[in-house]
Amino acid sequence: MPSKFSLEGFIVEISSGRCLKKPNSITVEAFNPEGLKDLVEVLALKFPPAKATYSKEWSCLTIKMLDRLVGMYASGKITLCADDMEDAKGVLKTLKELIKEAKEDLKIGGPPSVKDIEVWSKLTPLELYKYLPKTNCRKCDESTCIAFAAKVLSGERKLRDCLPLRHSEELVGKLEEFLGKRILNALGWLKDN
Ligand code: SF4
Structure with missing residues (x-):
């Protein structure tokens, strides 16, 4: 060779x-x-x-x-x-x-902004949790919303697996504002990722 x-x-x-x-x-x-x-x-x-x-x-x-x-x-x-x-x-x-x-x-x-990189690299389960419904309803098969947030950040779960979030325009709007579409998609918001 x-x-x-x-x-x-x-x-x-x-x-x-x-x-x-x-x-x-x-x-x-x-x-x-x-x-x-x-x-x-x-x-x-x-x-x-x-x-x-x-x-x-x-x-x-x-x-x-x-x-x-x-x-x-x-x-x-x-x-x-x-x-x-x-x-x-x-x-x-x-x-x-x-x-x-x-x-x-x-x-x-276009290229990611400095803010995108900053938000992505510093995102913690607690930070993501703030934008989840926080009801611990277990519809995602996780025992708590914070456990779900941790698994989303580790790539074990997709953000779209939280049905109550999908049904809340208000929370989705806030999440989009905080994370931007790129990071939302990296966390499994789109169906094909
Ligand atoms: S489905 Fe959503 S609201 Fe319910 S426990 Fe899971 S993360 Fe929390």
Whole structure:
């Protein structure tokens, strides 16, 4: 296998023995030829806050996805560990789709504002709880609204699973004002996410 080759539209380099959790895994360093300069923040806001960490200082995003951590840099560099080439190909295919979606988002909605990034990165269960119905009705199958809020932020539940919220125009309006559409969608407000 050549040291650098093309896979799913990325320029890829493979090495081994560098993944601490799984020593038998391969390390994939992929490079997106167009870079990711304007996309890193858009990509961050596609995930609930507990699934992604963004550093403005390093222009770097770390995402928990497909049972691993994926690092994405504004330079276009992407790093991840994979079980084998087939696994690497699958992850890169998913990332290619994600980048395509982020490009569309950027075209339609422009770059996220400083406020968007601030709200997203500091969002806590308690903060989200303030905008839920706070009745502990259990219609979402969680014992309390705060438990539901925590699971929404960790990506285990979708915000739309709270039916009373969906039926309250007032609360939805307040949430939209506080979070903005992008973050609402990252928390599972839309049907197709
Ligand atoms: S369905 Fe909504 S209001 Fe009812 S417990 Fe769950 S989060 Fe709270």
